[in-house]
Amino acid sequence: MxxxxxxxxxxxxxxxxxxxxxxxxxxxxxxxxxxxxxxxxxxxxxxxxxxxxxxxxxxxxxxxxxxxxxxxxxxxxxxxxxxxxxxxxxxxxxxxxxxxxxxxxxxxxxxxxxxxxxxxxxxxxxxxxxxxxxxxxxxxxxxxxxxxxxxxxxxxxxxxxxxxxxxxxxxxxxxxxxxxxxxxxxxxxxxxxxxxxxxxxxxxxxxxxxxxxxxxxxxxxxxxxxxxxxxxxxxxxFGKSPECETSYSRRFDWGEVEVCLKLNAMHISGITVFSDMLDVELPGLLEQLLAGRRYDMADIDFKKDLPLCSEEQKEKLQDVVKWLADPLRND
Missing domain, CATH: 3.30.930.10 (Bira Bifunctional Protein; Domain 2)
Incomplete structure (x- = not known):
């Protein structure tokens, strides 16, 4: 002893x-x-x-x-x-x-x-x-x-x-x-x-x-x-975090976006995007981009991962991703 x-x-x-x-x-x-x-x-x-x-x-x-x-x-x-x-x-x-x-x-x-x-x-x-x-x-x-x-x-x-x-x-x-x-x-x-x-x-x-x-x-x-x-x-x-659901919303110059996420091991296992924007395709493009990604967006490469879309849509997708990745987004 x-x-x-x-x-x-x-x-x-x-x-x-x-x-x-x-x-x-x-x-x-x-x-x-x-x-x-x-x-x-x-x-x-x-x-x-x-x-x-x-x-x-x-x-x-x-x-x-x-x-x-x-x-x-x-x-x-x-x-x-x-x-x-x-x-x-x-x-x-x-x-x-x-x-x-x-x-x-x-x-x-x-x-x-x-x-x-x-x-x-x-x-x-x-x-x-x-x-x-x-x-x-x-x-x-x-x-x-x-x-x-x-x-x-x-x-x-x-x-x-x-x-x-x-x-x-x-x-x-x-x-x-x-x-x-x-x-x-x-x-x-x-x-x-x-x-x-x-x-x-x-x-x-x-x-x-x-x-x-x-x-x-x-x-x-x-x-x-x-x-x-x-x-x-x-x-x-982060990956040890239990399953959860969360949502965020923000008004951009081009419309309001609400992003509802389902997270599993801090990866996006489910996503639904609501918006009043005139571009009816953008919510689907955003869902396509974010599905399966890390919650902190650190695994998104804008040069490689953006879906096929117009330059204007690419700019808006980047706006949303940068907002979601901002640690002060809701403060």
Whole structure:
């Protein structure tokens, strides 16, 4: 039976989640690993969530952020460098959620912040404000609890990225539940992410006893790289999204267009176009162009993929595609 501690200072979510996956493969009987990490400008969605329902993913990426899909359930969360993530990885026979939560609570208590665990997998203040969300997974080898700690998050960005665009959507994915949130720094100005890292490390030792600190160099290995490539892929981030239906409308100089899409694995599996334009052929041409394409339109090549039609129709088709590909189209 051994206790281990490791922390990273790489702000990339795909790397950090790949590290978590790798650490889970190292767990032996009786082992516990406590892992601290941070992501910058990232939205992390749950395993079964619909990316476009939960956040403005394309706007996030246009502005230099990252979308990540974790392997656990739960809702969508926003991370920046004011947030600190923690993960407990344990052999199932020594996995102890109550004890693990006490590590977090003890660390908060070092700053005079009293907390409690709510019934919906959150850690909240005594006044009921959420500052930590948790999610879980279990295999025969390893049980995982990972969570967030809002230390000094830019909460203005939650609404910018987490609030879905104003789209008429019916989706089968799990919808996030909104909660009242607060930063720990609001309760004690001395709380920083570095100070909380140290407090968590101390609390882990106080509750679990001595531990071995793992060298970050061990993370430079083929398994981490392979998992990173998977987690950063479009297929993992978007293609795992459940089937959904959505529609958009806009008035162009030449007429109003409403595009109704059915999406499967974030590809257009069905499309219907309604319009009051005088050109009765254009809706059919647009349906022909978009059927089977990726939702972000990134696989459309105007030089190769436009159907046979007039130059005027080609210009209008390009207008519609560029509008649909614009992450701010509905804002």
């Amino acid at each position: 051994s206790n281990y501690f490791i922390q990273t200072y790489t702000w990339n979510p795909w790397h950090n989640l790949a590290v978590e996956k790798y650490l889970s493969t190292r767990i032996k009987k009786g082992d516990v690993i406590f892992y601290l990490w941070q992501n910058d400008r990232t939205v992390v969605i749950g395993r079964n969530q619909n990316a476009i329902r939960e956040c403005r993913a394309r706007l996030l990426e246009e502005e230099g952020g990252c979308l990540a899909r974790r392997t656990t359930g739960g809702g969508a969360v926003y991370h920046d460098l004011g947030n600190l993530c923690f993960t407990f990885l344990a052999s199932p026979e020594v996995y102890n959620l109550e004890k693990q939560l006490k590590v977090v609570q003890a660390a908060c208590r070092k700053f005079g912040v009293e907390t409690r665990f709510s019934g919906r997998n959150d850690i909240i203040t005594k006044d009921g404000f959420k500052f930590s969300g948790n999610a879980f997974s279990n295999t025969s080898q390893c049980s995982i609890q990972h969570g967030t700690l809002m230390v000094d998050v830019d909460v203005s960005q939650l609404g910018r990225y987490l609030t879905p665009s104003r789209e008429k959507m019916k989706a089968k994915g799990v919808k996030s539940v909104q909660s009242r949130v607060c930063n720990l720094k609001e309760l004690n100005t001395e709380v920083t992410t570095d100070a909380m890292r140290q407090a968590l490390k101390e609390s882990f030792e106080e509750l679990y006893g001595s531990f071995e600190e793992l060298d970050e160099k061990l993370l430079d290995n083929p398994l981490v790289k392979e998992t990173y490539d998977l987690y950063s892929s479009w297929e993992w981030k």
